[in-house]
Amino acid sequence: MSLDKFKLDGRVALITGGCQGLGLVFAQALSNAGAIVAVTSRDEAKAAEGAQRIREETGRQTLGVAVDVTDAGQVRRMAEETVRALGRIDILINNAGINVRKPILDYDEESWDLVQNTNLKAPFLCAKAVAPYMIKQKYGRIINMSSMLGTVALPERSAYCSSKGGLIQLTKVMALEWAEHNITANAVCPGPFATDLNKVVMDNPEANQFFLDHLAIKRWGNPDELSGIILYLASEASSFMTGSSLTIDGGWTAS
Known part of the structure; x- marks a missing residue:
């Protein structure tokens, strides 16, 4: 297979939460592969700064969009603004996420x-x-960032596990409904990666050791180690894959 299938020249990618953490890594990877990238943040200044950072690092066109992705009206405007500015949207990475850790009996509505x-x-x-x-346009790549906790559970993650498990199922429905339009939808299920979202766990010696004990590779993942799978799913190389969930978790769910 020619490596040209991994090139994204002329493609437009929209990454929610793409100004920091894993989202920024994904945006940089796709931009380096040739894509024009739009990144979002709730904060307009952060969206502009994120886009500027990627543009300076890769030399490619970028766009920063301020949006609350839980607000339907703002999301519609986000899509409209991206298409108006960049002409199309070929790749959507639903990356924005949050975790609140509490026992079920203490979990507030x-x-x-x-x-x-x-x-x-x-x-x-x-x-x-x-x-x-x-x-x-008869083309699309949708990548939903789920989690290994969409397939296995941990205490104090009731809402997170439920939401990520639901996202895996939603991905399958997207794949079935839109396959006839040459749109693929797949989910990525990361395990423990060293991100700001997991800092509270990494900074707790007991919790950190619990995680290390469950990882066959015995370390937290580096965010850059997700770049390859994101590039694959965003490119022509994955044209026959849809409705799948790919777990990248250092061996946690293998045991």
Whole structure:
């Protein structure tokens, strides 16, 4: 197979939460592969700064979009603004996410709704807003960032596990409904990666050791180690893959 299948020249990628953490890594990887990248943040200044950083590092066109991905109206405007500025949307990465850790008996409704709205409702809204453009152009790649905790559970992660498991199922429905339009939808299920979202665990010696004990590779993942799978799913190389969930977890779920 020619490595040209991994090139993204002329493609436009929209990454929610793409200004920091894993989202920034994904944006940089796709931009380096030739894509024009749009990144989002709730904060307009952070969106502009994120886009500027990627543009300076890769030399390619970028766009920063301010949006609350849990708000349907703002999400529709996000899609419209991206298409107006960049001409199309070929790749959507639903990356924005949140985790609130509490035992079920202590879990308040507000925290539950926050996690569900960010991790499950938002990907639904974003895909629903972007898919019509993909259908019209008869091409699309949707990548939903789930988690290994969408397939296995941990205490104090009731809302997170539920939302990520639901996202895997939502991905399958997207794949079935939009396959006829040459749109693929796949989920990536990372295990423990060294991100700001996991800092509270990494900074707790007991919790950190618990995680290391469950990792066959015996270390946390480096965010850059997700770049390859994101590039694969965003490119022509994955044209026959849809409705799949790929777990990258250092061997946690192998045992």
